[in-house]
Amino acid sequence: MLVQLLISGFLISAIYALATTGFTLLYGVSGILNLAHGTTLATAGIVAWYVAGLTSFGPLQIILSGVIAGVVVGLLTYAVIVRPIQRLPGLSDADEHVFMLVGTLLWTIILQEALANVFGDVPVSVPQIVSGVVNIFGVRTPISSLLVAAISWGLLGTLWLYVGFTKSGRSLLAASINPRGLVLCGYNLASIHRVVWTIYGLLAGVAGVLIAMVHGVSPSGGLELTATAFSIVILGGLGSVTGSLIAANVIGYIETATAYLAGPSLRSLPSLIILVAVLYFRPQGLFGRR
Amino acid sequence: MGFAKLKLMTAGLMLCALPASADAQTDPVRIGVMAKFAQINGAAILNGATLAAEEINAAGGIKGRKVELITYDDQGSASDAVLAFQRAVKQDKVQAMVGTFLSEIAIALSPWAARLKTPYIITGAGADQVGLLVKQNYPAYKYVFRSILPASSTARGVCESMGDIGVKQLGYASAVLMTEDAAWTKSYDEFLKTCLPSVGLKIVDTIKVATDTSDFTPIFQKIEGAKPNVIVTGVGIIGNKPVVQWHNQQVPLLMMGYNAQAGASAFWKETSGATNGVVTFTAASEDSPLTPKTVPFAKAYLARFNTTAAAHSFATYDAIYLLKDAIERSGTTDADPLTDALEKADYVGASGRIVFQGPDDPLTHDMKYGNGFVTGVSIQWQEGKQVTVWPPNAATGKVVGSPHASK
Numbered sequence A: 001m002l003v004q005l006l007i008s009g010f011l012i013s014a015i016y017a018l019a020t021t022g023f024t025l026l027y028g029v030s031g032i033l034n035l036a037h038g039t040t041l042a043t044a045g046i047v048a049w050y051v052a053g054l055t056s057f058g059p060l061q062i063i064l065s066g067v068i069a070g071v072v073v074g075l076l077t078y079a080v081i082v083r084p085i086q087r088l089p090g091l092s093d094a095d096e097h098v099f100m101l102v103g104t105l106l107w108t109i110i111l112q113e114a115l116a117n118v119f120g121d122v123p124v125s126v127p128q129i130v131s132g133v134v135n136i137f138g139v140r141t142p143i144s145s146l147l148v149a150a151i152s153w154g155l156l157g158t159l160w161l162y163v164g165f166t167k168s169g170r171s172l173l174a175a176s177i178n179p180r181g182l183v184l185c186g187y188n189l190a191s192i193h194r195v196v197w198t199i200y201g202l203l204a205g206v207a208g209v210l211i212a213m214v215h216g217v218s219p220s221g222g223l224e225l226t227a228t229a230f231s232i233v234i235l236g237g238l239g240s241v242t243g244s245l246i247a248a249n250v251i252g253y254i255e256t257a258t259a260y261l262a263g264p265s266l267r268s269l270p271s272l273i274i275l276v277a278v279l280y281f282r283p284q285g286l287f288g289r290r
Numbered sequence B: 001m002g003f004a005k006l007k008l009m010t011a012g013l014m015l016c017a018l019p020a021s022a023d024a025q026t027d028p029v030r031i032g033v034m035a036k037f038a039q040i041n042g043a044a045i046l047n048g049a050t051l052a053a054e055e056i057n058a059a060g061g062i063k064g065r066k067v068e069l070i071t072y073d074d075q076g077s078a079s080d081a082v083l084a085f086q087r088a089v090k091q092d093k094v095q096a097m098v099g100t101f102l103s104e105i106a107i108a109l110s111p112w113a114a115r116l117k118t119p120y121i122i123t124g125a126g127a128d129q130v131g132l133l134v135k136q137n138y139p140a141y142k143y144v145f146r147s148i149l150p151a152s153s154t155a156r157g158v159c160e161s162m163g164d165i166g167v168k169q170l171g172y173a174s175a176v177l178m179t180e181d182a183a184w185t186k187s188y189d190e191f192l193k194t195c196l197p198s199v200g201l202k203i204v205d206t207i208k209v210a211t212d213t214s215d216f217t218p219i220f221q222k223i224e225g226a227k228p229n230v231i232v233t234g235v236g237i238i239g240n241k242p243v244v245q246w247h248n249q250q251v252p253l254l255m256m257g258y259n260a261q262a263g264a265s266a267f268w269k270e271t272s273g274a275t276n277g278v279v280t281f282t283a284a285s286e287d288s289p290l291t292p293k294t295v296p297f298a299k300a301y302l303a304r305f306n307t308t309a310a311a312h313s314f315a316t317y318d319a320i321y322l323l324k325d326a327i328e329r330s331g332t333t334d335a336d337p338l339t340d341a342l343e344k345a346d347y348v349g350a351s352g353r354i355v356f357q358g359p360d361d362p363l364t365h366d367m368k369y370g371n372g373f374v375t376g377v378s379i380q381w382q383e384g385k386q387v388t389v390w391p392p393n394a395a396t397g398k399v400v401g402s403p404h405a406s407k
Helices: A002-030 A037-054 A059-086 A093-119 A143-165 A167-177 A179-184 A189-214 A219-236 A241-261 A269-281 B002-026 B040-058 B078-090 B103-115 B128-136 B151-169 B185-198 B217-225 B241-248 B266-270 B294-305 B311-330 B335-343
Strands: A133-136 A139-142 B029-035 B067-073 B096-099 B120-122 B144-146 B174-180 B202-209 B230-235 B254-259 B279-282 B346-348 B353-355 B377-382 B385-390
Touching (some): A002 A139, A002 A143, A002 A189, A002 A241, A002 B217, A037 A093, A037 A189, A037 A219, A059 A093, A059 A189, A093 A219, A143 A189, A143 A241, A167 A179, A179 A189, A219 A241, A219 A269, A241 A269, B029 B040, B029 B311, B040 B096, B040 B266, B067 B078, B078 B103, B096 B311, B103 B128, B120 B311, B128 B144, B128 B185, B151 B185, B151 B230, B151 B254, B174 B185, B185 B202, B185 B230, B241 B254
Parallel strands (some): B029 B096, B174 B202
Antiparallel strands (some): A133 A139, B279 B377, B377 B385
């Protein structure tokens, strides 16, 4: 039972972590809460499913097609919604935040309707990378899920190396701490934002395909994914990548434990209660800076 | 002066009235079709209606009148559905309404069919409550009919098929009942809890699943912990998640019972083949000649829409023909005589011989179930194909055990 809980919790947390990192990175660097996040994930998953059905592509190409869809949606969000709002003259910071929230919310509805019209509003799932299961301490675990977890953590590790040890990565970090200082040093903030949105699209693309592989996605399921990402990010602290990694695991394990010990239908209840408690007692989250 | 004017007016009125009454005989028969069309089941409803209307119009219509379908997308919301129903009757002047996938919506629309006195044939929603509502509020609710089996009849079909193919052919003795938390599963569960043990299948656990469940791992672990021989399902709204995860995790137990989505051929594609092995009860299948109309309908449907007909397609196709039959017998599209004619229908459709239960039967205006009426079939997904495995007289193949059992 304990082993089962640990393994299930680990697998779900890895996906949660990957699914929220792009979201939190975006907020950290550019201060934008992208409410179209879940639909971006769903788009990547649905496109990958569609490509898998049309062609005889291998798993790598299928994932790649989803990633391309993720990047395209990410950059479109930036070009169609975010950039025009940022360029609006005479908008106060507070107003800009509200505009951004409303803009991305409308964008998510547009995307959702478009997906439902093109592909139908049905849940779909991407074929697994490999089929088959392995026995880990007596727990039957799909090999595909283990691979998914490995890809998640691998990608997160790469992101960490990129942000910590490359010049362009460090400029992202700098932008998250002091954007004005960065501009004074001669950096172009707009190009940094484009880089962030591209990385965001990459992360969301991979995460979307993996979610479609393990759980399945649907156009109307996008908002639910946004809500999950949102709660994890609030618990971890807005903009803190480390915080959201830890929070993803906390929520993943608590949900799994609840599902096992109290019943699957109560799954999301305790994490919501914790969330309310966080908002009461530590509104900046576990590791938040703002 | 007054008299002359009156004469003129009367003449004018008569002139106006003449073409109008002549029009009533050539005007199209307007039938509303309502569902959430972006979903498999909604599309199945729309396609079934479309095919029936096209066939009827090609054959000269109903007593020379064309059938005109007017579509209403309810977006899966009861409030949208109620507004659309009112608009359909008051503004678009539909003479009957067919469709509705969610029982919650069918329950909300039934009083409106009564208030607006409009025949309404439900072709997707299965909660027994609908038939009970008609019975309890008869004759006010007499306009509401249903051409898809109610949940308790579906449960009966599931139970009988479990006895024949689960117990007798596969040798199963125990089961876990896994159903989604929705209006229609109340009567479904209730029936199966007494019926399954009577056919030799002991229920070792019953699990209710929230329709927004995303991770089924704990559920399958719990089910396996109870050590049953088979999982008996009751899912419709929940979609493909349980099937996909059942496949991914190679749960070594067969999923049998009722799965609304698995009845459609698109399900293989949507689940990327994960549905292999799944057994579901459904109205009819393309390869089992329940009536002389079953196979021709299924073939025409496949040719027209490039997907196989689901239970809801059969039900909606039959519903349009039921209306045609009733209009021809009553000679009118007026609500009351039309409803009386529907009530007396004895019509062989694509899904069986359709005779409605009367005001004194348990579920008024639901189809009579059983031999000689509508029975339904069970199909199993075998390597991309739906194979009919029950009832024995319609079966085209044998049921096979769990595809994951040997691993």
